Amino acid sequence: MNRKKVFGFVLAILLIGSSAMAQQYVTQVKSSNKKWGYINSKGEVIIQPQFEKCYEFSADGYAPIYDTKNRQYYFINPKGEKLQTEVSGFKLIDGFGIDLKGFEDGLVPVKVGEKWGYMNTSGKLAILAMYDEPTAFSSGHASVKKGSTYVVLNTKGEETPVAGDVVDIKAFSENLAPFRAADKKFGFIGTNGKVAIPAQFESVGYFKNGLAWAKTLDKKVGYINPAGEWIIKPQFDVAKEFDAKSGLARIKQGDQWGYVSKTGSVLYVKDTDLYGDFSNGLAQGRKNAKIGFFNSKGEWAIEPQFEGSRDFKNGYAAAKKNDKWGMINTEGKWVIEPTFEAIKDMELIK
Secondary structure: OOHHHHHHHHHHHHHHHHHHHHOEEEEEEEOOOOOEEEEEOOOOEEEEEEEOEEOOOOOOOOEEEEEOOOOEEEEEOOOOOEOOOOOOOOEOOOHHHHOOOOOEOOEEEEEEOOEEEEEEOOOOEEEEEEEEOOOOOEOOEEEEEEOOEEEEEEOOOOEEEOOOOEEEEOOOEOOEEEEEEOOOOEEEEEOOOOEEEEEEEOEEOOOEOOEEEEEOOOOOEEEEOOOOOEEEEEEEOEEOOOOOOOOEEEEEEOOEEEEEEOOOOEEOOOOOOOOOOOEOOEEEEEEOOEEEEEOOOOOEEEEEEEOEEOOOEOOEEEEEEOOEEEEEEOOOOEEEEEEEOEEOOOEEEO
């Protein structure tokens, strides 16, 4: 191997190592003082519990904090340092304080005065506040309302008009966004602003792992591909999104919950009275009033033993035992002992 190739190989290894070191896992925890703070995947406190309300870190490395005293939001990094912003008193899309999200694609929707714009991770208003009904960015695109019409934004703030008789648009997922037409039927808009799948459904979900659920006008649910073709014929009463690892989605037929594969075969799990969504290849179940997790074969991968749990995310799940919360891995082993009043999902900061 010549010197140039050796140098290139060493440089590649260093870059991979540097990237790996830059990544970290962080979650929110509630301490005995009833305040929220943040810990890493080793259980080490990185930001002391001090907040009345705080939210998850995004991959961009910032978490929203709500200052209950001054009734306003701000952002912190994993060191607890506050992001300096050129606008203050802004509002975020808070989803009633439950589903608040921060930065996506390096931008976050902020309300300044009566209009919405997008702030970047430098605290600058990268896209001016002149819109209504904003959505978070996904893969470089977001939908907003400008005046009486909708447009698609890219991360540079460039606008693409939305065609068709559209009265509402949701967030993009896998480059398609659900929209509602004037006749109350649902379809999908592409990032080019054009109708990708005509409005013909009573309701639809988001595209995840190549498929989206859709409900017909006779109230049966199946799954379509990005071309709008039925991959799994409408036959269910309820259907959820597909999990990438297990390849399964939760469905309901009559009074019975089950799981459908992308080929349309259905798995019924008998040894449980709780049917959770698959996430990271595992789904919550319950037996004898205890929570565990079963795998894509319907077998207990983690025996029922917990008083409560959250879904797996990034290979970890919050679990409750002896009235305290900790974190387990996909083998059911404690990686963070149950010592907290509450704990949320483990987020990956890249």
